[in-house]
Amino acid sequence: MRLVHTRTVLVTGASGGIGRGIALRFAAAGAPVVVHYRTDAAGADETVASIEREGGSAHAVHGDLATEEGCHAVVREAAAWRGGLGALVNNAGAQPVQQLPGMTEREWRAVVDTNLTSVFACTQAAASLLAEDEGGSVTHIASIEAANPAPGHAHYSASKAAIVTHARAAALEYGPLGVRVNAVSPGLVDREGLEEQWPEGVHRWREASPTGRLGLAEDVGNACVFLASSLAAGINGHNLVVDGGVSARPTW
Template sequence: MSLLDGQTALVTGAGGGIGRSIALRFAQEGAAVALHCRTALARTRELAARIEESGGRAVVLRADLTDEDACRRVVGEAAEWGGGLHALVNNAGVQPTRELPGMTAVEWRAVVDTNLSSVFACTQAAAEVMRERGGGSVTHIASIEGRQPAALHAHYSASKAAVVMHARAAALEYGACGIRVNTVSPGLIRRDGLERAWPEGVRRWQEAVPLGRLGRAEDVGDACVFLASRLASWVTGHDLVVDGGVTARPTW
């Protein structure tokens, strides 16, 4: 028996690098997967086709998650399609860079609305469905930058610290309904063109990381599968750091 047999899961931002891997790992473990996207419709449809060709079930749902009503709609559509909802992975997010002195309130809110407020709205909507069926799991994709801020990422780091605390608070309030809420905090994850776009960052990472490599999107997918599975049935309010050990290194 696979780890997620019988589950229906919604993965937000499933057309992106990490979301795609999370969705594939969920499908490999037997979950029917609702794949949310905003703009990456073609890529997300290809992913759905790949899952179905492998004998799985997938549907593509579109929404801009900065719109609270759209968050509620997409969760409702996923639950209707799947006959319920067992797992939600709040993965969609943006990571622009901007220095604090010149940052406008509009730029600040764009990050907070996408990375944090959507997590609040999707989780609340999912919990309403999950509690009717006796429970479920919610996993937010945070970041090690929620613990150690990076330059030009004040809005991003603050939003990720906040989703970690949202998960802990939600774990308290939803625990009695059988709903577990956790975060996964990835370190630097490899994507096409990263070495070219940010050679200095990749070099510094390689020098610092105890396990000697960049992360793979699959590393994040594996952590999400664990947290949604029965193996984590007594794990809630936890932040699972997936960073090759980089945050274990002394910084002074």
Template structure:
């Protein structure tokens, strides 16, 4: 399967489980992948090694996306790597141009609203929302000069149904969805499609032990009988970045196994 052959994607937060799943699916579909991380350098390098071992191209780029200048540097370095002539190793280059950005980097702390500080709020909003704004703006400046591209934000079902202790997180993700719609309007004339993907609960190591009651409730509520997997979100992102979605922009694709279809009464 080569839906993304000849393309280069930048995946932020690629050192985490969800970012890894997205990055691997892009690589499996033929894209060269720039893997961003802030602190999970070894994890991101492991993802890059898996991609290279499978015959793909990957590079690891480190940046703190809470700072606007770091967002712009990251996108610039990804575009420079994409434009380099490439071999089949992580230093070889993408062999093309930056065609896709997936804004996946984010944090999800639990903090009850009555005790939340402005610093708590800014930590989440700067990481989850301001980085999306800055990376999108930087990537769009490059894409609009080279026949367009695709940008996908990772939002959450909490954009519509917040959980307790997640006021800052839910608000940031709701804003991410609306940012995608606004960006789709303004960047559409330049050949840039912008969408968001809203995952439900995604399986990860230790989740069932850390949150057994929550996992139990999700399993009871989900229509397809299981939690999500990183590759489920990766599939959605690949679709939105591919020619199959050429007339889709400004859309929020919910990937939650049908939890949101459950009656609330």
């Protein structure tokens, strides 16, 4: 069953990782997908090729989302590809590790502008187009760190907490225009080489997870497809946690 309308879906930061997983799931659900990237053109091309090999339709778009104009330009190009836009997934983001006591304002702003300001500007640009057409859906990729920050991630966690609240605020203001805005908060998502690079973290996660496994990019993608579909027509301003149940575990 195809859950998504055939209007274009823009996924930011889709050259690999979670973004690629989201793009692939939308394509599998029948949507044409615009694959945004900032630096990894080869990765974006591979995402497009993967979609096309399965009979889907995709198009890569380059853009720097650290500026308002860059965000607006990416949204305009995505909409121009096939003459409209049905959904936006704000996935692009940065997650550097920096201890808070030694963090500079520049380091703080680099993460906040990339993670939060881009969500504001892309949503604003997309919502105006969605409202002019048939309405649509915007989904922000947040994180369980919005509520449970990790050491060295103060700027990242603060930006993700703000993204969750932005989704709720945007749901209030864009809802009357026919635009729903929600967030998805993944936990630890598997990627190539993760277990070799961070074996102790992967072990702790598996021990904490009721399912005993790491998350997958396609898990996040499935949540995004659901929120963009007609099955979620009554869901607005919600944060859908996709962590395999880790957040349900008591902390005492």
